[in-house]
Amino acid sequence: MTMGVGGSTADQELAGLSQQIGYVPISPDERQDRIANAQRLMVEQGIDALYLDASTSLFYFTGLRLWATERLHGAVIPARGDIVYITPGFEEEKTRAMLLFGDDIRTWEEHEDPTVLVAQCIAGAADAQPRVAVDPATPFFVFDGLRHAMPPAEFLNGSCITAGCRMQKSASEIALIQFAMNLTLKVHQSAARILEAGMSTVDVQAFLTAAHLKLGTDGPPPFRIVLFGEPTAYPHGVPYPQELKEGDTVLIDTGATVDGYFSDITRTYVFGEPSKRQREVWNLEKAAQAAAFAAAKVGAPAESVDRAARDVIEAAGFGPGYKVPGLAHRTGHGIGLDIHEETYIVPGNTTALLPGMCFSNEPMICIYGEFGVRLEDHVYITEDGPRWFTEPSPSIDQPFA
Secondary structure, three states: OEOOOOOOOHHHHHHHOOOOOOOOOOOHHHHHHHHHHHHHHHHHHOOOEEEEOOOHHHHHHHOOOOOOOOOOOEEEEEOOOOOEEEEEHHHHHHHHHHOOOOOOEEEEOOOOOHHHHHHHHHHOOOOOOOEEEEOOOOOHHHHHHHHHHOOOOEEEEOHHHHHHHHOEOOHHHHHHHHHHHHHHHHHHHHHHHHOOOOOEHHHHHHHHHHHHHHHOOOOOOOEEEEEEOHHHHOOOOOOOOOEOOOOOEEEEEEEOEEOOEEOOEEEEEEEOOOOHHHHHHHHHHHHHHHHHHHHOOOOOEHHHHHHHHHHHHHHOOOOOOOOOOEOOOOOEEEOOOOOOEEEEEOOOOOOEOOOOEEEEEOOOEEEOOOEEEOOEEEEEEEOOEEEEOOOOOOOOOOOOO
């Protein structure tokens, strides 16, 4: 089928989109429950404190939206006791106005070393030789400062706490991701309708931005992969635009955030009538995606999902392993406040799939010099097994359910 022919112009499509309302933000009570869960994990693992930098994990636990700069701005969660916020002195009033709970804010001045202040906060709630979990998103200069400010301390990768809390999403988190996915699926459907011969990938990227904003996402989509023809074989695209022509494979991968939670959907189809080769590879990709979904059982290791998809692709003569033509990357990644987060659907990852885990299912087939096919929908695990956030493409001729 020829996507876009007889369809709408970009302006018409945008005019037909209306801002969506109805999602419920994460409540302060849920964030405090997350802190309690982190403290439980710290006690179980003999950890005295968790340092959070200006990261998505800080937002996860506190609701504070901060961006990492050369100035330390974060928080310390002790294994026992109340959270302590750390901020530059001139930012204190702004930080206090942003707090959802707690009131213990410690400040440092421009001429001071803020890691000394962090060390003092931890020392007040720990033994003489504390074990400190450090946010994995912490810049090295902060970690280096902590090492010098706390020479007796043992430092651990904080993912033992942050990932331990964040991997299993709550019902409210899943609802936010679902809301974001629904918006991006609408954008995909609209983008398919505006395609016409001669259109540039840059034009489509501009439409993806405008459409997401029109629907009410937090901001512009942070990624907008649009590829036509042979460049569709490259998972993250190429550094030059293309113009659409009849018979091109079209690959669009985009997403945005709602209250910080990501959507991420990829659709692949053909502008015009698919060739036999395009149809065969597309159908193989769909079969691999379906096999991965079927393997995503409660308690199964994450790597078994990748193996199920890879087996289908390799049985058709592609690969093996990451060899191209074939599946050149992992089958999926966790999603939430980060577009890529734990747990990863990759060989060697024996993490058991548990209710609340959310991840992509995207076993892309790359054929350099020809084209590629990626069908990406996300899965969340329930007590009864896997569920789709968005229904997979029915066929190459009908890319949207």
